[in-house]
Amino acid sequence: MRGGNRSIWLTGVAAVCVMVLGGLLVSCSSGDSDETATATATATSGTMESSATRVDATLADFSVAVDPALSPAGEVRFFVKNTGATMHEFVIVKSDLDPASLPVYGENDTPAEGHVVGDVDEDQITSEGEIEDIEPGTTKDANFTLEPGKYVLICNLPGHYKLGMYTAFTVE
Numbered sequence: 001m002r003g004g005n006r007s008i009w010l011t012g013v014a015a016v017c018v019m020v021l022g023g024l025l026v027s028c029s030s031g032d033s034d035e036t037a038t039a040t041a042t043a044t045s046g047t048m049e050s051s052a053t054r055v056d057a058t059l060a061d062f063s064v065a066v067d068p069a070l071s072p073a074g075e076v077r078f079f080v081k082n083t084g085a086t087m088h089e090f091v092i093v094k095s096d097l098d099p100a101s102l103p104v105y106g107e108n109d110t111p112a113e114g115h116v117v118g119d120v121d122e123d124q125i126t127s128e129g130e131i132e133d134i135e136p137g138t139t140k141d142a143n144f145t146l147e148p149g150k151y152v153l154i155c156n157l158p159g160h161y162k163l164g165m166y167t168a169f170t171v172e
Helices: 003-028
Strands: 053-060 063-067 074-082 088-094 126-134 139-146 149-154 166-171
Touching: 053 088, 063 149, 063 166, 074 088, 074 126, 088 139, 126 139
Parallel strands: 053 074
Antiparallel strands: 053 063, 074 139, 088 126, 088 149, 149 166
16 A cells, blocks of 8 residues: 555544444443432342342333232342333332321321322331332333332322322232
């Protein structure tokens, strides 16, 4: 190759290398922050561990569904999809109560900030953690370490529990 052609060829090769490396970096990134939960309590985030049991949850306006509704004790990874038109949250409550009978703020109570009459009083429950701010059309996931027992999975955004956003879940 002549000097001029060689420099054009090297420039082309360098451009291709930059595009390939850029594509690899994008495909290896951790993803959009809307796809990963910031979970609380005993939740851990990160990659799916082979020992975690996968549970798929669907939040709609205004219902909660899980598959499966039974899990072995230990690490449980919830993948929570919001198919509704409004934002939701996913709260894991350990309770032997019927899902529709959790303690709620009554007419004579002063609900905590951000809550209304009919919302679950979170000071009177045992929360194992939650996945917050699940925007419509998005899925968030997180691991939780759950002991054997009965649980209720709820959305406790204002008015959502009262409208039926709860379901039973069992850990054996």
